[in-house]
Amino acid sequence: MKQEFLERAINLAIENVASHKGGPFGAVIVKDGKIIAEGVNRVTDDCDPTAHAEIRAIRAAARALNDFHLEGCEIYSSCEPCPMCFSAIYWAHLDCVYYASDAKDAARAGFDDAFIYEELKKDPEKRRIPFRKVELGGAKRPFEDWLADPERNEY
Amino acid sequence: MKQEFLERAINLAIENVASHKGGPFGAVIVKDGKIIAEGVNRVTDDCDPTAHAEIRAIRAAARALNDFHLEGCEIYSSCEPCPMCFSAIYWAHLDCVYYASDAKDAARAGFDDAFIYEELKKDPEKRRIPFRKVELGGAKRPFEDWLADPERNEY
Secondary structure (H helix, E strand, O other): OOHHHHHHHHHHHHHHHHHOOOOOOEEEEEEOOEEEEEEEOOOOOOOOOOOOHHHHHHHHHHHHHOOOOOOOEEEEEEEOOOHHHHHHHHHOOOOEEEEEEOHHHHHHOOOOOHHHHHHHHOOHHHOOOOEEEOOOOOOOHHHHHHHHOOOOOOO | OOHHHHHHHHHHHHHHHHHOOOOOOEEEEEEOOEEEEEEEOOOOOOOOOOOOHHHHHHHHHHHHHOOOOOOOEEEEEEEOOOHHHHHHHHHOOOOEEEEEEOHHHHHHOOOOOHHHHHHHHOOHHHOOOOEEEOOOOOOOHHHHHHHHOOOOOOO
């Protein structure tokens, strides 16, 4: 852990608030002791509900390394990742996460993701947003085709 | 629920496998009985670990409507959403989720996201990827600035 990287993530968040382009969140991704990608929240300016700082930093890092797996990289975030970014961190195979503010600090500022953590634990029919499985012939065909394809690009 | 939309999501997934541009997943977003956005998995071709079908459909729908909240919209996915897409669906304020294959079908094809659901429930220090909170002066400054800014664009 290098404090300067976390300070950079916090400064990105501060600058982002001043810019009026998104929420108070910043993140940097570090490899071999150097920042290889940065991200700030751009939900409002990009009109993209997925444009969280960590998601955007991961996308930028993957582009920079031309690799969709980020082994050997660490992410420093101004705030504890929400469940979306949490999961993206796993899909990206990052080594470690350092964060400064936590989910309670975020909630006090109006960014409450605790409810999504609660929703994830619920049975599908008890969720605020209904998740409904529909039985349909041919539903498994994409997976069958995938497994039958010797040229598939696994990830 | 209209079966034709789920069939479209499945067909997008099938076409995506044939294209060799990404994994066996497709999704469509419907508003007022019409498809307003579609998405397929492009993790490998876009070199983006977040480029899941649902995430890409949500981003496309938000662009199409010029709104980062998708109230009044439903998402039809060829497969049960992973925790990243699950959370994105909440951030996007979608009304409902319909899916065809489920997480078990996906796991059999090599796409196992059950472990992320397990990781989400664990104490931070027991996770495969360590999540470490670092105490730092000024950590809450982005939130303080945000709350003090009368011109902030809430989302």
